[in-house]
Amino acid sequence: MAIAVPPAGTVPERYTAERYLALVDEGVLAPDDRVELLEGVIVAMAPKGVRHAAGTGLAGDALRAALGGRGTVREQNPLVLGPYSIPEPDVAVVTGRHADYARAHPTTALLVVEVSDTSLPQDRLTKAAIYAAAGIPEYWIVNLRDDCVEIYRAPDAQARKYVERRVARRGERIALAGVPGAAVAVDDILPSAEA
Numbered sequence: 001m002a003i004a005v006p007p008a009g010t011v012p013e014r015y016t017a018e019r020y021l022a023l024v025d026e027g028v029l030a031p032d033d034r035v036e037l038l039e040g041v042i043v044a045m046a047p048k049g050v051r052h053a054a055g056t057g058l059a060g061d062a063l064r065a066a067l068g069g070r071g072t073v074r075e076q077n078p079l080v081l082g083p084y085s086i087p088e089p090d091v092a093v094v095t096g097r098h099a100d101y102a103r104a105h106p107t108t109a110l111l112v113v114e115v116s117d118t119s120l121p122q123d124r125l126t127k128a129a130i131y132a133a134a135g136i137p138e139y140w141i142v143n144l145r146d147d148c149v150e151i152y153r154a155p156d157a158q159a160r161k162y163v164e165r166r167v168a169r170r171g172e173r174i175a176l177a178g179v180p181g182a183a184v185a186v187d188d189i190l191p192s193a194e195a
Contacts, residue, residue, distance in 0.1 A: 004035045014040025040084035054191035055115035056090045062188040079132035090115045110178035117144040129160040
């Protein structure tokens with residue numbers, strides 16, 4: 001089926017967060033559409049493989065247990081991070097309770113986690129820049145390719161990058177920078193290679 005191309009000048013160069021959310025309200029984008037807004041571009045998200053789904057669930061469960069009610073774990077839900085980005089990270093730890101976000105999506109997080117396989121380059125480059133620019137204090141990439149967790153801390157919002165980076169491997173524990181006393185085992189968030 002042929003799709004008409006909109007007339008020149010009618011398509012915005014970049015979508016704003018406000019316009020993107022309006023597309024959802026207007027029904028142009030459905031709740032089950034697998035898209036997110038990154039730097040003003042509506043980007044299709046890759047289908048979730050078995051290990052990706054397992055990693056997301058494992059990370060969410062491990063973080064809930066580690067937090068002990070000192071924050072809320074949201075899985076695959078929007079974060080409004082500035083005028084041009086509304087990513088949907090695999091896991092985000094935010095302050096407060098779920099009920100606090102009944103009227104608006106959170107605009108920051110204590111920790112954001114992306115589970116990565118095919119999306120690894122985008123998670124390291126585009127998403128890391130978005131999260132750093134928004135001042136998210138800690139960002140983890142559950143790297144399924146290399147069976148490790150990449151930890152990014154100390155965001156430089158002006159430079160749009162994280163100053164500190166380290167890799168955690170099986171057998172190690174990761175302390176959450178924004179929640180004193182909370183830590184998770186790498187083994188608890190990495191799915192087995194056989195999954």
